Amino acid sequence: MIKKEGSFKYLEIKNISKNFGETFVLKNIHLDVFKGEFLCLLGPSGCGKTTLLRIISGLERQTNGDIVQDGLLISNSPTEKRDFGIVFQSYALFPNLNAKQNIAYGLENKKINKKEIEKRTNNLLRLVGLEKYSDQFPSQLSGGQQQRVALARAMALSPGLLLLDEPLSALDAQVRSKLRNEIKLIQKKLNLTTIMVTHDQTEALSMADRVVVMERGHIAQIGTPFELYENPITPFVADFIGKMNLLKGKYDKKNYVFYYLNNRFLISQNTEYSFLENCLLGIRPEDIEIIKFRKNIEKEENILRVKIKEITYLGTIFRLTVVLESKLEENIFVDVISNQVVSNNLKIGDFIDIKLKKEKIKLFESNL
Amino acid sequence: MYFKKNFNKSFNILLLRILIIFVFILVSFFIIIPLLPLFLKSFSDNKNNFIGLENFINYIQNPSLTQSFINSLKVAITTTFFSVLIGFIYAYALTRTRLPLKKFFNTFSLFSLYIPPLAVAIGLIYIFGKQGLITQGFFGTIPGFDINLYGFNGIIIGEIFYCFPQALIILVSALNLSDQRLYEAAESLKASPLRKFLTITLPNIKYGLMNSFFICFILSFTDFGVPKVVGGNFNVLATDIYKQVVGQQNFAMGATISIYLLVPSILAFLIDKNFRKNEASLISGKSIPFKPRKNLIVDSIMFIFCSLILILVIGVFSSIVLASLIKIWPYDISLSLQNFRFSNVAGNGYEPYFNTVFMSIYTAIFGTIFVFFTAYLVEKFKPLKKIRMLIYFFSTLPIAIPGLVLGLSYILFFNKPSFSVPFLDFQIFNPFSLLYGTMGILVLANIIHFFTVCFISATTTLKQIDKEFEEVSESLKVPFYKTFLRITIPLSLPTILEIGSYYFVNSMITVSAIIFLYPAKIPVSSVSIVNMDDAGDTASAAAMSTLIVLTSLFVRLIYEFTSRNISKKSSVWINPLET
Numbered sequence: 001m002i003k004k005e006g007s008f009k010y011l012e013i014k015n016i017s018k019n020f021g022e023t024f025v026l027k028n029i030h031l032d033v034f035k036g037e038f039l040c041l042l043g044p045s046g047c048g049k050t051t052l053l054r055i056i057s058g059l060e061r062q063t064n065g066d067i068v069q070d071g072l073l074i075s076n077s078p079t080e081k082r083d084f085g086i087v088f089q090s091y092a093l094f095p096n097l098n099a100k101q102n103i104a105y106g107l108e109n110k111k112i113n114k115k116e117i118e119k120r121t122n123n124l125l126r127l128v129g130l131e132k133y134s135d136q137f138p139s140q141l142s143g144g145q146q147q148r149v150a151l152a153r154a155m156a157l158s159p160g161l162l163l164l165d166e167p168l169s170a171l172d173a174q175v176r177s178k179l180r181n182e183i184k185l186i187q188k189k190l191n192l193t194t195i196m197v198t199h200d201q202t203e204a205l206s207m208a209d210r211v212v213v214m215e216r217g218h219i220a221q222i223g224t225p226f227e228l229y230e231n232p233i234t235p236f237v238a239d240f241i242g243k244m245n246l247l248k249g250k251y252d253k254k255n256y257v258f259y260y261l262n263n264r265f266l267i268s269q270n271t272e273y274s275f276l277e278n279c280l281l282g283i284r285p286e287d288i289e290i291i292k293f294r295k296n297i298e299k300e301e302n303i304l305r306v307k308i309k310e311i312t313y314l315g316t317i318f319r320l321t322v323v324l325e326s327k328l329e330e331n332i333f334v335d336v337i338s339n340q341v342v343s344n345n346l347k348i349g350d351f352i353d354i355k356l357k358k359e360k361i362k363l364f365e366s367n368l
Numbered sequence: 369m370y371f372k373k374n375f376n377k378s379f380n381i382l383l384l385r386i387l388i389i390f391v392f393i394l395v396s397f398f399i400i401i402p403l404l405p406l407f408l409k410s411f412s413d414n415k416n417n418f419i420g421l422e423n424f425i426n427y428i429q430n431p432s433l434t435q436s437f438i439n440s441l442k443v444a445i446t447t448t449f450f451s452v453l454i455g456f457i458y459a460y461a462l463t464r465t466r467l468p469l470k471k472f473f474n475t476f477s478l479f480s481l482y483i484p485p486l487a488v489a490i491g492l493i494y495i496f497g498k499q500g501l502i503t504q505g506f507f508g509t510i511p512g513f514d515i516n517l518y519g520f521n522g523i524i525i526g527e528i529f530y531c532f533p534q535a536l537i538i539l540v541s542a543l544n545l546s547d548q549r550l551y552e553a554a555e556s557l558k559a560s561p562l563r564k565f566l567t568i569t570l571p572n573i574k575y576g577l578m579n580s581f582f583i584c585f586i587l588s589f590t591d592f593g594v595p596k597v598v599g600g601n602f603n604v605l606a607t608d609i610y611k612q613v614v615g616q617q618n619f620a621m622g623a624t625i626s627i628y629l630l631v632p633s634i635l636a637f638l639i640d641k642n643f644r645k646n647e648a649s650l651i652s653g654k655s656i657p658f659k660p661r662k663n664l665i666v667d668s669i670m671f672i673f674c675s676l677i678l679i680l681v682i683g684v685f686s687s688i689v690l691a692s693l694i695k696i697w698p699y700d701i702s703l704s705l706q707n708f709r710f711s712n713v714a715g716n717g718y719e720p721y722f723n724t725v726f727m728s729i730y731t732a733i734f735g736t737i738f739v740f741f742t743a744y745l746v747e748k749f750k751p752l753k754k755i756r757m758l759i760y761f762f763s764t765l766p767i768a769i770p771g772l773v774l775g776l777s778y779i780l781f782f783n784k785p786s787f788s789v790p791f792l793d794f795q796i797f798n799p800f801s802l803l804y805g806t807m808g809i810l811v812l813a814n815i816i817h818f819f820t821v822c823f824i825s826a827t828t829t830l831k832q833i834d835k836e837f838e839e840v841s842e843s844l845k846v847p848f849y850k851t852f853l854r855i856t857i858p859l860s861l862p863t864i865l866e867i868g869s870y871y872f873v874n875s876m877i878t879v880s881a882i883i884f885l886y887p888a889k890i891p892v893s894s895v896s897i898v899n900m901d902d903a904g905d906t907a908s909a910a911a912m913s914t915l916i917v918l919t920s921l922f923v924r925l926i927y928e929f930t931s932r933n934i935s936k937k938s939s940v941w942i943n944p945l946e947t
Contacts, residue, residue, distance in 0.1 A: 059839050078378035079842040086843045092836035096858045096938065106844030157844060 010035040010193045011056070011161065016065035018051055025051050027217045029065070036191040038184065040204040043214035044240070049197045052214075053163055056195065058082050070160055085154030089166040091146050093138040093153075099145075100125065100134040103152045110157075124152040127186060144175040151183065155192070162187070164196040168203060180207055201241050205229070213237050235364045238282050245288075245332050247281045251363060258363065261326055265302050266358055273363045280364040285319060285335040287360035290344075291353050302356045306332065308348050311341065320346070322354065380847050381751060388745050388752050388759070395742065395762045397800060398816050399769075402781035403630075406773070409623035409780055423624040436603040437628055443520070443604060444589035447527040451584045452577070454528065455535030458677060461670035463543040464569075466662050473674050478533050480681050482920040483688070484877035485530040486897050487913030489597035490906060491684035492517060492526055494691045497598075499698050501687065507698055518600030526594035529684065531587050532677075535580040542576025543569075546658035575644050582640035583767075586633050590770030592880040593894075597901055605629045606880070609772050613884060619780070626773040637768035685917070692911035707911040716891050721915055724893040727810050728875035735815040735822065735871040740864055743826035744852065748838055760827075767820035771880025778813055779884050805887040817881040818874045822867045829863040830856070861938075862931055869927040873920045 011033040018026040026048045033039050041049040054060040056067060058079035066075045074082055093102050103124050107117045125131050128148035138146050147167060154162060167183070168176045184207050187194050198204050204211045205225040213220045213228065213236075221228060221237045232238035235246050249260035251273065258265040258281050265281065273279070291303070306322035309331070318341045320334045334354055336346075346352070413419050427433050461467045462474055480488065495501050496517040505512035515521055546569075554564045570577075592606040599607055605625055613622040691697060695704045710717050742763060746756045766774070782804040786795040803809045833856060841851040857864070879894035886892050893912050900909040 057839075057843060059842070078381060079839070080378060080380065080845045080847070082843075084843060086840065088836045088840070090834060090836060092834050092840045094837065094855050096855065105841075106846060109844070109846045109850065153840075153844070 008035055009033070010037075010070060011195075012066075012068040013052075013056070014066045014068065016052070016055060016062045016067070018048070018055065018060070018063050024217050026055070026062070029219060031212060031219065031222070033193060033195060035193055038187055038194045038196070038207060038209045040208035040211045041195065041197045041214060042201060042204040042211050042240070043199065043220075045199060046216075047214040048217040049199075049214050050165060053165055053195060053197045056161075057084055057086055057163055083159050084161040084163055085157065085159040086163040087147075087150045087154045087165065087167045089169060091138075091150040091170075093146055093149055095138050098135050098137050099130060099141065099149045102138070102149055103156055105153065106156050120156065124156060127155075128152045129182075142175075143171050144179055147171065147179060148182075151186075155190075160193065162192050162194040164194065166197055166199070169198070169200065176203075183207070205241070211241075213240060215240075232282075232362070235280055235282060238362070238364065243285050243333060244282045245285065246364070247283075247330075247332075248366060249279070249281060250277045251279050252277070258361075261324065263304055265356060265361065267361055267363065268359050270359075271363075276365075279366045282362040282364055283356050283360060285333040286317075287357045288332075288334045289355045289357065290334065290336055290340065291355050302358055302361075304332075304354050304356070306352060306354055308346060308350045308352060311346065311348060313338075322352070384745075384749055384848065385751055388749070388755055391742050391745055392755050392759050394738075395759050398812060399762045399765055399819070402774075402777040403769075405780035405784070406623050406626060406777040409620055410627050412620055414618060414620050423620055424627075427621070427624055427628065432603070433608060433625070436605050436608045436625075439520075439602060440589055440604040440606070440629075441632075443523050443527060443595075444585050446524050447531055447588035448581055448584040450524070450528050451531035451535045451588070452539075452580050454677065455532050455539050455580060455584075456577070457670075458532075458674055459536050459539035459543050461674050462540055463546075463660075464658065465660050465670050466667050467670050467674065468667070469671075473678065476678050476681065477536055477674075479685065480529050481533045482873060482877070482924065483529075483685060483917050484879065484894060484897070484913060485526060485591055485593035486597060486879055486894060486901075487688055487877075487910070487917065488529045488684055489522070489526045489594045490691070490897075490901065490910050490913055491688040492522060492598055493906060494687040494697065494910070495683065496522070496525075504698065507701070518598055519602040522598030522600070523595050523602060523604070526598055527588040527591060529681070530591065530594065531584040534583050534587060538576050538580040538583065539573065542573040544657075546572065548656040548658045551658060578640060578643050582636050585636050586768060586770070590629055590633060590772065590880070592772055592883070593898075596898060606770070606772055609776070610883070613776065619776075622776055623780070626770075626776055629770050630768075630773050633768045633770060637765070641764070688910050688917070689914050691907055692914045694907070697907065707907045708915075710896075710908060710912070716896070720891040720893040720896040721912070723807075723890050724876060724916070725919060727807060727814070727892065728872045730807065730811045731814040731875040732868040732872040734811060735818070736864060736868045738815060739819060739822040739867060740826045740860070743823055743830055744856065747827055747830040748835065748856075749848075763823040764820050766816050766818075769817075771817055771878065771882075772884070774813060774817055775881045775884040778809060782809055805889075807890055809885055809887075810882050810890070810892070811875075813881045813885055814871070814875040814878060817878065818871060822870060825863055825867060825870075826860070829860050833859055858938075861934055865927055865931050865934070869924060872923050876916050876920050876923075 009032045011031075013029055013031040013033075016026055016029040017024065029052060041052060043049050051060060055062045058074070058077060058081075062075070066073060068074070069083065094105065097105065100121055104117055104121045107120060112120075122131070122134075125134050128151055130145060130148055130152070133141060133145060136145075138149070141149065147170075151167070164183075168179055171179065180203060186192075196204075196207065205228075208225060210222060210224055211228055212222050215234075215236050221233050223231075225241075228237060228241045232241060232244070235244070238244035239246065247260045249258055251258050251267075253273070256267045256269050258267055258279075260281060267273075304324065306324055308320055309323050310321035312319045312321070314335075316338060317335045318338055320336060320341075321331050322334055323329075323331060332354075410423055411418060411420060413422075458473075458477060462470060462477075467473060483491075493500060496503055496515050500517070501507075503512050503514045503517075517525075550568050551564060554568060559567070590606055592610060595602070595604045595607050596610070605628060609622050609625045609629065612618045612625060692707050693703045693705070694701050695706065710720075742759060746760050746763070749756070782798075782800055784798050785801050786797050803812060837851060837855055838848060841848065841855075877894065879898060882892060883895055883898065886895055893916060897909045897912050900906070900912065
């Protein structure tokens, strides 16, 4: 686990498990969240990320394990005694209260005088850029505006911890990317420790300081977005964060050679892989090169002759789906800069040679 | 950031648990526990000696009593068949055709909901009775036609009047949930109209259909008002109980017959509940509502059908009003208000009327509060799951408890000043006995008698309110009762008003639950209709019926007016429950 210099553990999740009878939703989760950090819980649906968030908030109870927040053991504290604000996917704004009343809802319950409430509510409205909309009811606001009201409401009691449960997934693409930046800015400005649940890897990579990738109730990997992309430790993480081709084959440890069908691949000697000979070779689509028009192919290493099965236009790049003649059902994806495809006039059915960059190849333990 | 002490116990959760247990105790004592003395009574003689199954054996061996059981079943099955059939056609016309004057047909179809079954029966007397308009051919102007009202025929017509709108309400809401896209898909696959009906329409409403069978069966199997007035010599279980209890003071036999009345109702209830266990909405929130196309033949047939039904409903109502205004039917047909004096008849002037109005107001107020709060506790919280499930089950039960049975069980339970503990020489004071002989017991009986419908409607509304509101409030450290007052109640206001008006109207027209219970010093109008009719003073009975119907309609109008105002005010934040 990475420890940041000069930060202290604000939230410690110790050995948390949650099960219903025999079915485990969460199994032995250990996680430290540092003060002021933006942490993302990322994973496919059913991986337990939302349950973990709800356990942190006290809305659900863990079967085992402890939670320490700011030095206090809160494992069994009821929700209302915990120090956090939460934004739900549905926003859950009170429809019969306007934006301002929604934000003031928690403040009004405290014994604060009206002027102070007014002042703090206005500050929050300004923070999320909704001064003009304070009298509007949720049904009169756009999705993005509703989301901001929900955010302001969650921050109204100046919580030490902000919990976001898929806060952006109900919005359309443009609003989403705009709000991503705004949330991030507000979070950094207030130095507010934040945990966000999402299934969207782009969202996680662009917002989080650290990402926790979860898979079937356990943590698959924790790291900065860069670390996760560059050094995934399992094929699951590799394919969940970005795209990764996974080829099943045999590894010859002594000679640093990987055998896939009849093909030999040289593996970088910088990393020592200790596992058994049956394993997976991983390579990202952008780390494969087309070498159709080079001479002296024989001298090059890590070459595969493949046939183009599909060409998908993705804007700046084309994604080619290619297959080996001897294994037609196994797709390999190759990302190519658009003008290379156009200028070389690549078509479906063409044969090309591709090169897997040696230093980019990763090996994974095969559990198949 | 601030440091806080860590409290493991939360006052709010404790309060919530106490409230749930409190409501559980109330619901048990008002619904389940009163049935126990009734069961005990059915195994005892009138001196409270335990005699086992003797009452039941006596019952089966008495041919005239067993005949009543068969009669009740006949009535229930016939009524259910016709009510659901008519209700379905009418509902289909309202939802799936281009019926002309749809709004008019929609509003007036529910008109008979405000006419007590007793009054329907009295109206029928004036149309089909010995001196009825049709029997005598409109005072001899045209040839008469006698349908032999008194007996099976009269009961069936009256019960259909009473049950058909209930089936209609259920079926309209079932048919309203439709998805245009399903029909379009079927059409694109060249399905015939019959095939579309059998494969799309029917499966979509099967739960509604089942539920309307169940409701009509129970209502007609257990109704007391119609057979009392037009039953003649055709005895049914409900009139038998009345005769045993009021006529012969034979509580043991009354209790025994009650069991015979209760068991088929509970069976029907369980079948319906079991059938609906798998109920899941086939229509998603994204469906496009069905838009009927013009079809001249279907639309005209439906128009004629609906008109006929409406003419009958309005005819019955008008004949009640007319009967109350005519001096001496059919001999002196000049108009007068003398029937509204209620002075020299079995009635007690206007006292019963005002008692009934106050009883209905109290029922509406306390019933609505109790039912909504119960539904809220059951629906919105997590603690004490098993107890909440029991409260839910108990709350759905009253619909299967016939009014007469409820009334009888309340007498047996609430007039006991104390309970004796079995096998111990020990008595516990029964605090509920304080209600006996007061208006309170009438209000309570009404609240419970109509509890299920109100409870289901409150639960449905609460389900539609985002459960995350409670979670957000918790995270904002706002206690649940503040959210209840500030968010839940305003959002549910339309339903709360609807429940209040339902309670009011039904308390106005009900007779079965309170006929055994009303204290001599608090006469009520529906009972005085029975008594006036018994005394042969049908015109005064019609006058009292008219008052009841007009009052119910008046309250309903106030309700419509208020709820329209509310929805206007709340249209700013668009009531999310209306969609």
